[in-house]
Amino acid sequence: MDEPVLIWGAGAIGGILGAYWARAGVPVLMVDIVSEHVTACATTGLRIEGPVEEFTQVVPCVTPDQVQGSYSRIVLAVKAQATDSALDELMPHLAEDGFVLSAQNGLNEHTIAARVGENRTMGAFVNYGADWIAPGRILFGNRGAVVVGEIDGSARPRAAEMHALLQIFEPDAVLTQDIWAYLWGKLGYGAMLFATALTPDSMTKNFADPARGPALIGLAREVMRTAVAEGVDPKPFNGFEPGAFMPGAADAAALQSLADLAEFNSGTAKTHTGIYRDLAVRKRKTEVDPQVGAVALIAARHGVDTPLLRRLVELIHDIEDGRREMSSETFHELTRVLA
Ligand SMILES: NC(=O)C1=CN([C@@H]2O[C@H](COP(=O)(O)OP(=O)(O)OC[C@H]3O[C@@H](n4cnc5c(N)ncnc54)[C@H](OP(=O)(O)O)[C@@H]3O)[C@@H](O)[C@H]2O)C=CC1
Numbered sequence: 047m048d049e050p051v052l053i054w055g056a057g058a059i060g061g062i063l064g065a066y067w068a069r070a071g072v073p074v075l076m077v078d079i080v081s082e083h084v085t086a087c088a089t090t091g092l093r094i095e096g097p098v099e100e101f102t103q104v105v106p107c108v109t110p111d112q113v114q115g116s117y118s119r120i121v122l123a124v125k126a127q128a129t130d131s132a133l134d135e136l137m138p139h140l141a142e143d144g145f146v147l148s149a150q151n152g153l154n155e156h157t158i159a160a161r162v163g164e165n166r167t168m169g170a171f172v173n174y175g176a177d178w179i180a181p182g183r184i185l186f187g188n189r190g191a192v193v194v195g196e197i198d199g200s201a202r203p204r205a206a207e208m209h210a211l212l213q214i215f216e217p218d219a220v221l222t223q224d225i226w227a228y229l230w231g232k233l234g235y236g237a238m239l240f241a242t243a244l245t246p247d248s249m250t251k252n253f254a255d256p257a258r259g260p261a262l263i264g265l266a267r268e269v270m271r272t273a274v275a276e277g278v279d280p281k282p283f284n285g286f287e288p289g290a291f292m293p294g295a296a297d298a299a300a301l302q303s304l305a306d307l308a309e310f311n312s313g314t315a316k317t318h319t320g321i322y323r324d325l326a327v328r329k330r331k332t333e334v335d336p337q338v339g340a341v342a343l344i345a346a347r348h349g350v351d352t353p354l355l356r357r358l359v360e361l362i363h364d365i366e367d368g369r370r371e372m373s374s375e376t377f378h379e380l381t382r383v384l385a
Pocket residue numbers: 054055056057058059060077078079080110123124125126128131132135149150151152172173174175176177178320333
């Protein structure tokens with residue numbers, strides 16, 4: 047297809063996709079609100095740095111007000127709190143028979159489907175690690191699982207086409223008919239990632255600390271119980287083993303999954319989560335409400351109690367609003383919930 051893939055949000059996740067696709071000769075247009083970044087990507091090029099691969103690629107890139115025409119493939123890669131405003135801007139450019147593919151953490155596919163229609167929404171799960179460093183510079187910290195699929199579980203040529211495009215970037219990308227299983231798996235892992243950002247320590251240091259294990263395991267268990275109540279059967283990836291956090295699973299299995307996550311994250315140049323970067327580096331709000339808070343709300347609808355998730359939301363807000371520091375003591379406010 048000659049029509050460019052429109053990537054809305056050219057940060058860590060969207061920028062890497064754009065650079066790989068442009069390098070492979072796939073027509074692509076990125077859209078971002080950071081004008082210095084837009085200019086750099088489109089002129090001197092986007093520099094992909096880090097241990098996976100290093101290259102500089104010029105990628106056509108514009109600000110939202112400069113987008114013209116209509117597009118049948120739009121990849122949305124903004125943080126969850128920007129999903130609605132990005133949809134406001136992109137919807138006039140979405141072709142009648144086109145779709146929006148969410149390359150985000152959380153359950154943004156529901157928000158997108160409510161706005162553009164289920165038939166025009168596709169889901170993706172991304173677990174590669176990347177950081178936006180500066181205008182025109184992105185750190186590609188590590189490869190990770192990439193999965194794409196229709197949100198209604200159907201098999202359609204357009205999902206197979208997006209899968210083929212994703213394989214340009216990640217050869218092991220998976221095409222699934224159960225994208226919700228991966229999205230809920232990431233929510234389980236994601237709740238633990240938010241907890242690691244209560245401290246200044248790396249992901250690996252958190253996952254390897256025996257004292258933090260009970261709270262981390264408790265968080266994943268609350269998310270998995272909620273997934274079961276939703277009728278979802280989460281899938282494993284990159285060390286996260288959903289079965290280990292299911293009701294009745296042995297503690298030893300959960301501890302093994304934490305050890306596997308410590309090991310997986312020990313190989314990344316992105317030592318800390320995007321949540322940590324939002325709090326400590328970018329000094330901005332995190333995605334805690336649309337991710338952890340959203341699971342707690344779904345759980346409440348099913349009568350599943352989630353005291354750890356609810357406390358985690360409060361603690362992240364405390365750090366966002368300057369009421370608490372990132373510290374081991376802040377993390378152990380979670381452990382106290384278990385007492
Ligand atoms: N980074 C990672 O390693 C991973 C991230 N994810 C998920 O991927 C999603 C994207 O995250 P990530 O790439 O890290 O985020 P980034 O902040 O690096 O990139 C998002 C970009 O979109 C821009 N933006 C914000 N609003 C709009 C808008 N309305 N229109 C166009 N651009 C906009 C942002 O600008 P500004 O900064 O000014 O807001 C930023 O440049 C999130 O849901 C995240 O949780 C999933 C797996 C791994």
